[in-house]
Amino acid sequence: MRPAPSPGSPSLTLLRYARPHRRVLLASLVLVLLASAAGLAQPLLARTVLTSLSEDGGVLWPVLALAGLVVAGALLTGLQSWWQQRTAERVVRQVRRDLVHRLLRLRVGELDRHAPGDLVARVTSDSTLLRNAATEGLVNVASGVLSVAGALVLMGVVHAGLLAVTLGVLVLVAALLGVVLPRIRRAVARAQGAVGAVGAALDRALGAARTVKANGAEARETATAEAAVDEAYLAGLAGARYGAWTAVLTGVAVQAAFLAVLGVGGALVAAGSLDTPSLIAFLLYVFYLASPLGALVGGLGMLQAGLGAVGRIEQVAGLPVEEDVDVPTEQSPAEAPSVELREVSFGYPGRGPSLAGVSWRAPAGGQTALVGLSGAGKTTTFALLQRFYEPDAGAVLIGGRDIATLGRAELRRRIAYVEQDSPVLAGTLEANLRYAAPAASDAEVAEVLRATRLDGLVERLPDGLATEVGTRGVALSGGERQRLAIARALLRRPQVLLLDEATAQLDARNEQALREVVETVARGCTVIVIAHRLSTVTGADRIVVLERGRVRAVGTHDELVAADSLYRELAASQLLTGDVADELSGAAPARD
Numbered sequence: 001m002r003p004a005p006s007p008g009s010p011s012l013t014l015l016r017y018a019r020p021h022r023r024v025l026l027a028s029l030v031l032v033l034l035a036s037a038a039g040l041a042q043p044l045l046a047r048t049v050l051t052s053l054s055e056d057g058g059v060l061w062p063v064l065a066l067a068g069l070v071v072a073g074a075l076l077t078g079l080q081s082w083w084q085q086r087t088a089e090r091v092v093r094q095v096r097r098d099l100v101h102r103l104l105r106l107r108v109g110e111l112d113r114h115a116p117g118d119l120v121a122r123v124t125s126d127s128t129l130l131r132n133a134a135t136e137g138l139v140n141v142a143s144g145v146l147s148v149a150g151a152l153v154l155m156g157v158v159h160a161g162l163l164a165v166t167l168g169v170l171v172l173v174a175a176l177l178g179v180v181l182p183r184i185r186r187a188v189a190r191a192q193g194a195v196g197a198v199g200a201a202l203d204r205a206l207g208a209a210r211t212v213k214a215n216g217a218e219a220r221e222t223a224t225a226e227a228a229v230d231e232a233y234l235a236g237l238a239g240a241r242y243g244a245w246t247a248v249l250t251g252v253a254v255q256a257a258f259l260a261v262l263g264v265g266g267a268l269v270a271a272g273s274l275d276t277p278s279l280i281a282f283l284l285y286v287f288y289l290a291s292p293l294g295a296l297v298g299g300l301g302m303l304q305a306g307l308g309a310v311g312r313i314e315q316v317a318g319l320p321v322e323e324d325v326d327v328p329t330e331q332s333p334a335e336a337p338s339v340e341l342r343e344v345s346f347g348y349p350g351r352g353p354s355l356a357g358v359s360w361r362a363p364a365g366g367q368t369a370l371v372g373l374s375g376a377g378k379t380t381t382f383a384l385l386q387r388f389y390e391p392d393a394g395a396v397l398i399g400g401r402d403i404a405t406l407g408r409a410e411l412r413r414r415i416a417y418v419e420q421d422s423p424v425l426a427g428t429l430e431a432n433l434r435y436a437a438p439a440a441s442d443a444e445v446a447e448v449l450r451a452t453r454l455d456g457l458v459e460r461l462p463d464g465l466a467t468e469v470g471t472r473g474v475a476l477s478g479g480e481r482q483r484l485a486i487a488r489a490l491l492r493r494p495q496v497l498l499l500d501e502a503t504a505q506l507d508a509r510n511e512q513a514l515r516e517v518v519e520t521v522a523r524g525c526t527v528i529v530i531a532h533r534l535s536t537v538t539g540a541d542r543i544v545v546l547e548r549g550r551v552r553a554v555g556t557h558d559e560l561v562a563a564d565s566l567y568r569e570l571a572a573s574q575l576l577t578g579d580v581a582d583e584l585s586g587a588a589p590a591r592d
Ligand SMILES: Nc1ncnc2c1ncn2[C@@H]1O[C@H](COP(=O)(O)OP(=O)(O)OP(=O)(O)O)[C@@H](O)[C@H]1O
Pocket: 112, 348, 349, 351, 354, 372, 373, 374, 375, 376, 377, 378, 379, 380, 381, 577, 578
């Protein structure tokens, strides 16, 4: 398991990403400096050539050395560029791996709070901004600082007075850059936030594409996404504007320094206190400054852009994850356990209690049905049973053990959960079936297909089990999806089966078949079903009636029909939850 990244300033975070690659980055820096030194020596050699010419000396060796330096500098630059790009790709890969690892382990409460599209953008888009910042940006800043410093020292050797003139100009420009650079960071953060909003808007609309089309909402959804696209554009433009200003300021710095040095130096030459070759050498240094100064400012710009993205990446890195899902599970007893809620209270953040002091017990094996009006807390109970959320008070016990002490991996290994809308993942039928039990034998697969009456479907399909089910299983009917979800759960051979019954997906024959399957399963495991059909509750060993987060009554069907008015009305409606039952029972059904 990966350690949660320690919170720190964005700059330190950036350095942390670069840290594993420090050797290559250092080598890269050395190459840049060597290439730069090759450039740095050129003005001195040029001065030698000029002096030799004026003194009628030999120029062959200085010229050869000059040519050698030019070639060596170019080769070193090429090698350094390759190393740097490779490291940049590695940094991005690592950041993406870490983010993917964390996103898939985020706590359910965090997943409730964040738009998936925005989270995806942080992996795909924000991470790319680190590519340059954590490598090229750092190397350019380091090499720029060293090269500029080296040039300034050599300029000081040539003429201290002219150096003072140059520094005066540079300090002025640096102050202006200090104003512009942080704005790049803010613009990038804004642009990336907007890119995340584009992802969120598209995810929302594409995830409910049929609803969008059926309601003719294409234009409205387009407008929402476009507003975010425009915001990204405007923020991107702002960033580009500030980037352009840094380039302008750098150019102006060099030109202004050149003119100032030319003016002052020219006067000095005229006064006879400076020789012409020294002035030319100094001016060459001023021109030489353009390149490392450009690298330094460009590097600072990259760092600022990276810092704008680091904030968003670190937000994900700071979200709480389920640390124990990768912990190897312990050996648990094979037999079906009892399931018990003891005085459990729970409320979603910012909402009133969804469960308030709920207690009930499902004995080992057998079927327990949860019934109640919409919003009574049935799905919330299932969520707590799987530790998607932790109770605010009380305890959930499986096999007599508090599940808080069990570890999520172990707990979820014992439980199979069939959600009401039967989510199916894009991929083949077989991949979906084996999702929770990849090691299941072909015979076991055939058995659950028969039990869930999917065998006929598989035979009819030209590709059989290898058939692609489409994104979210669109290539299957609702009933087929529900049966696939049940088959997947059964293949896992769970100790506890949590079944959120679909309200209207199955035809009578398949419903009967599935009831028989669940009854068979119930002999070897504890089944808890959120019941929406009368036939389910009449077959259940016990029924828990929930009302507004509290247990209203517990008993068998016959007992409850006799004793509980809400249950009687629910049963009479044949539809155990939802609006019809709501209307039947009135706003506040009286307790018997
Ligand atoms: N993720 C959530 N965030 C905030 N509130 C929630 C969340 N899920 C459920 N609730 C609220 O908790 C209460 C109980 O919801 P729950 O889904 O458990 O009811 P239910 O009995 O399963 O209803 P239904 O039969 O309609 O599915 C409801 O008031 C609901 O609005």
